[in-house]
Amino acid sequence: MFPLIEEMGGKEVSGHHWYVLSINNTAQRFEALDSLRTKGNIGLIYHTNVVMRIIKEAWKLYYHKSRVQIENYELEIIDAPKQAVRSVHCGFYMLEYLDKWDGVNVPRIRKEDIQKIKKMTANKWLTTPFKKNKKWKQQLDNNCPGGK
Numbered sequence: 522m523f524p525l526i527e528e529m530g531g532k533e534v535s536g537h538h539w540y541v542l543s544i545n546n547t548a549q550r551f552e553a554l555d556s557l558r559t560k561g562n563i564g565l566i567y568h569t570n571v572v573m574r575i576i577k578e579a580w581k582l583y584y585h586k587s588r589v590q591i592e593n594y595e596l597e598i599i600d601a602p603k604q605a606v607r608s609v610h611c612g613f614y615m616l617e618y619l620d621k622w623d624g625v626n627v628p629r630i631r632k633e634d635i636q637k638i639k640k641m642t643a644n645k646w647l648t649t650p651f652k653k654n655k656k657w658k659q660q661l662d663n664n665c666p667g668g669k
Contacts (some may be wrong), residue, residue, distance in 0.1 A: 539615035556614035
């Protein structure tokens with residue numbers, strides 16, 4: 522699964538937008554889960570196809586001996602829960618998709634769940650091993666690009 526960020530510049534939505542692209546080897550396809558856009562969205566189709574092409578090229582290069590080959594995998598846009606058009610919660614939807622998408626069952630996310638998801642995410646981040654490590658800031662800076 523790949524968390525993707527896209528620069529959007531439309532009338533209704535502009536700025537950065539997060540969504541998920543997944544390789545489903547069982548179904549032999551790529552799957553996109555997006556909290557704003559639906560199946561026919563040209564921008565979503567274009568962006569995912571660009572990323573899919575790059576993934577396919579890398580797969581051929583590094584997994585050419587694998588019994589699983591993805592060069593013929595097509596895109597399926599999954600009907601995933603949607604956020605309000607002008608909200609800024611796409612990152613939280615993306616995190617839920619990453620956590621709960623199993624290739625079959627679409628995660629249930631309601632608008633009312635976002636506050637709970639924010640609290641749970643903050644709790645996960647604050648209770649990571651970085652927090653227990655006395656040199657957590659140095660470790661974080663060394664492991665995150667642009668962290669210093």
